[in-house]
Amino acid sequence: MRPDRYTEDMIVPSYLTDRTRRMSPVAAMAIVQELSYSGGDQVGLGDSLLTPQGLAWVYSRLHFVIYEAPAFRQPVRLETWHRGLSGPYFLRDYRITDTAGRPLVAATAASVIIDIASRSLRRIDRIEGVDTTPQGTEQLLERQAGKIVLPSDIPGERVLSHRIDETDLDFVGHTNNLNYLRWALACERRDGDGAITRPADVAVAFLHETHLGETVDYVRYVSGDQHYYAGYVGDRHVVSLRISARVTPAAGILS
DSSP states (O other): OOOSSEEEEEEOOGGGBOTTSBBOHHHHHHHHHHHHHHHHHHTTOSHHHHGGGTEEEEEEEEEEEESSOOBTTOEEEEEEEEEEEETTEEEEEEEEEOTTOOEEEEEEEEEEEEETTTOOEEOGGGSTTOOOOOSOOOOOBSSOSOOOOOOSSSOOEEEEEEEOOGGGBOTTSSBOHHHHHHHHHHHHHHHOTTOOSSOSEEEEEEOSOOOTTOEEEEEEEEETTEEEEEEEETTEEEEEEEEESSOOGGGOBOO
């Protein structure tokens, strides 16, 4: 019988925490990313199926909220399940809970499959061996991982210029997703007053890949308690982020 979700128990290690002795936002994103591989392998949609065909999963959009960052040495349960297709996107939800089942982190993502050699998209429902039947329909967040609309009435400020080196890359050959959030938080930490160094609500839209040797420039827009980042390589808009110090009402947990 096909399992309705992937589950893993973990005691939060020190390398996933920051100076507050709690899981950092980048670490929470890293766990979500890793669960995509584990959950995919469980139902035959993982790396072992795609790599021999020269294919790879990549995020298109990701949205996660941190209701309470797990503490160092805290026992937690990690869960993920896929919700099938929505147009070209493969939907997956994620949850981290404490031992009582109380939600600590919730996330939703929309992913696509690319051909690693050509970097072109491949239709998920046309790949040999892929079963797109949903594991479940439970939707954790009211606001799905959708488009990020940058403020049009607020001037942006250039806050970062980063040249991509070998340490920024993952095994798919492009910038590791985690770095986009890491770079934004580095800008926040540098700024002091008004900075959002521990966001509770994070959304990322991955628009184009970035590669070794390219320079990513970040432009930031501040709108109340939400900070937006637009990343560019030259004139090409490659990534957008929205971070907030609080969980916005529309991102409330459903279950």
